[in-house]
Amino acid sequence: MVIFTAYLKLLLTFGKLHTLELSSCFNLRTLPACLSRMDSLKFVNTLGCQNLDRSMLPLPILLPHFTVHAADGESSSNLFLLEDENPEFLEITGLGNVKSAEEAQRIKLVEKRRIEMLEFVWTRDDKRFMEDHEVLKELLPPETVEQFELDGYRSINFPSWVMGIATYLPNLTTISLWDLPNCIN
Secondary structure, three states, X not given: OHHHHHHHHHHHHHOOOOEEEOOOOOOOOOXXXXXXXXXXXXXXXXXXXXXXXHHHOOOOOEEOEEEOOOOOOOOOOOHHHHOOOOOOEEEEEOHHHOOXXXXXXXXXXXXXXXXXXXXXXXXXXXXXXXXHHHHHXXXXXXXXXXXXEEXXXXXXXXXXXXXXXXXXXXXXXXXXXXXXXXXXX
């Protein structure tokens, strides 16, 4: 940890680090506080860091687990931050915080050809700004997705890409649907 912290302090000096790749650092337990002072750092990939204490993380944006936030008075959420990211695994939670269809379109999910595992999660207590159907319609995944999970979706029906999922996601091997209380089709 001492060497890791020293290395991060060196990176902090230069201030250009955008994404920190820590995936599969199995023994990593904490991240140094100096990460919170790195203004250029936008994402930390912690996939496979099972021992990492996420409650103490100094950063709001972690990949592959991305949480959508929408501040009061803001016209959009932070979903746009995914625009330049293309991880192999992506979990987007808090989708009820998306404020417009344009936000979902802007990230161009369908063009992110590295994604193999994708999860969309609406949190039960989210104050929904849009109908879930309208958000999901704009989040068309790339055809590279092999595993797909949908959780907390509250609309009564699905967009066309979900209804024709075999056509849109030809590499799909696993699909999980959770907590869909209103779906009729």
